Amino acid sequence: MPDLPDQREERERGGLEQQSEQQRVPPPEAVDDRPGSEARGECGHGADRERQTGCGEGDPPHVVQVDDDEREDDPVAERVDDPAGLDEPDLARQHRVETADVIRRRSHGAANYATRVELEARVATYELAETFVISRDSSDESESVVAELTHEGQTGYGEGTPIERYYEDGASAVEFLHECRGALGGDPFALDDILGALPATPHTQAARAALDHALHDLCGKLTGLPVWRLLGLHRTGPPTCWTVWLGDPDDMARRAEAAAPRFQRLKLKLGGRDGLDLERVRAVRAVTELPLQVDVNEYWSVDEALEALPELAGLGVEYCEQPLPEGDAGGARVKAASPIPIYVDEDCHTLADVAASAERAHGINIKLSKSGGIREAVRMAHAARALGLGVMLGCMTESGLGISAGAQIASLCDFVDLDGNLLLLEDPWPGVEFRDGVQLAPNKPGLGVEPVVSLAAERSDGRS
Template identity: 40%
Template sequence: MRLSWRPYTLELSHPFRIAHGTSHTRTAVLIELDGGLGEAAIVEYHGESLAAVEEYLKRAAEALADAPPTLQGRLALLPAGGSRAARAAVEMALFDLWGRELGQPLWRLFGLDPKQAPPTSFTIAIGEPADMARLARDSAMPILKLKVGDAGDLERLEAVRAARPDARIRVDANGGWTPARARELIPELVRLGVEFLEQPLPPAAREDYAGLRGLGLPIFADEPIKTLADLVAWAPYVDGVVVKLAKSGGLAPARTLMEAARSLGLEVMIGCMVETRLAVGAAAHLAPLADHADLDGPLLIKNDPFTGLGYAGARLLLPTNPGLGIVVGPL
């Protein structure tokens, strides 16, 4: 098998400010493996870098050079360790090839019903209250995910709620609050009708999450949920988890996490990084297994070269072409 790749700069529609910093662009690595496609998101706060992605891809190229013709045989050759985002990209390409060979989209081969995919939220990054309210109005999306993480959070939430009294609102602090700040703000989020809160405290503060439960708002963990061991360790402290292909290492590990979370009594949200329709489309094939979806990455960038995943407002239109079902245009 022949593996090739190239970095690709994603141009954001608006500055994307979260608790970890502000981005005007993001970097992805687009790969091709004998015609199968994949994408690795480079997110620094998840420990990813272009060097780490390329190092893994070089190892994968060598391991797959004389791979057997079966999906399971090829998956077994993927190198252990290293960049999870790169592993996810190679695994996407292998599943893409598998689906193309069988002439079916992955959701059908997985035995899933695309009509069961939950609607996606639309993310609004940290900004001035008036700007966030304007974006909320202009989006007309029924489910909003508001990024927070500094002193002006309550004013931002009040402004968005006033602008969109009809919207379902979720809040994501990306670990930017202290326990005291979280205890102060959670009752206000309940008053404003927020559905749930993602990652209020840093991953290292896991024990402090115990003091946030019972305050009337479901708490979801995101950043620390990468492996099955992470999931088991966090299950007593949260009400739900966010599963992403780039964190878990691909479709198969993500599905394992989703099913294990269910067995532990947790809600599941399938999420994404700032990614194109290629990586987000791959995740969308698992969306019917989730309670919630945050698969809006393509809606946040201006130069997505892919088609295949559609949006009817918040409703996900899963790819119908074989494999991932994603088609690339000119880069």
């Protein structure tokens, strides 16, 4: 009659005590028929068992042991001649170990990276396809700063466009980024730690944006995921408008008509201070039925705005962007009287500006080079929603690298103006797909764009 469990356990304990006293080694023919969980308990489970001293060596996998008192009538074979595939790789265990290794290496803050994140920066200049004119200036080229981060064999890129009126330029942006090297550490996923440790130098928003974008690109490449998926967002946002730069009414109408087949909406630059702004809108409306929005770039007075806004509503304009100078005391008055929504751009740079913007506008225009990057832009979008504000996503005249960063978060917004790379003579960072009027975020790791030429020769420190 087989032993009862209590009798069996008592005899096993006695056998172990006797074995300890005599320092015996059980013969290899013996088979341990203790319950599986009890037998495993001596060395732990899985990888833990391998890490414990002495548990990695012993008899071959097809030889198991029991006490010397094992009876002949016990229902356990004394020797297993067929290894039953135990010498084959344990694929399930291998997957668990590899997964645990990835989690351990990429843990936010707990990881101890052996290598630091390396940073390089450079200035890039892009030629425009046509002279771009707004109320306060015109330009034939655009200057950006490009940040390059390298870690664990992957390189992340980011772009920011310095804004001259905010005392930024490419050279100072590169200088600031070089000062940021000490804040990077060894964990590119620790964005709050990294961005919070940056120098408090003012007039550096474009450089901060370039670094923020490069970090997101790097993290996406390290995980094999597009940034929009890392953020839990949708790939597709609203259609982008096409910007019809400031000119005489007939010229703007001609350019609007040429662009209409490719786009679902148009943005008209106003603020000519020549009494022709309404004529510009009428001329464009005569050649297209596409939805229109206007951007005055701060060039109306309160009286001009109060006079023009009802006319714009009659022409089917959906909203007006930044009609008054930044900080103008008449903002709340214009907002209250306007029959169409007012969106502010120059009045709203970062999260700290969102609440005040609600007093003078119905919505905000977020630009990554102005806000400091993706992370701050997402905060701004959520804050605006909490205050009942509309959200527009804008851009500078920049390459596909900068536009892709915007496209990753476009699904958070009501309106999108991401045509910056389409204004260039040649985009050196292809990868953003323009489909049916939408700038579609790439479905590749990180920001999903790569340079068409090597950047090695253009690095700021001259490395090759």
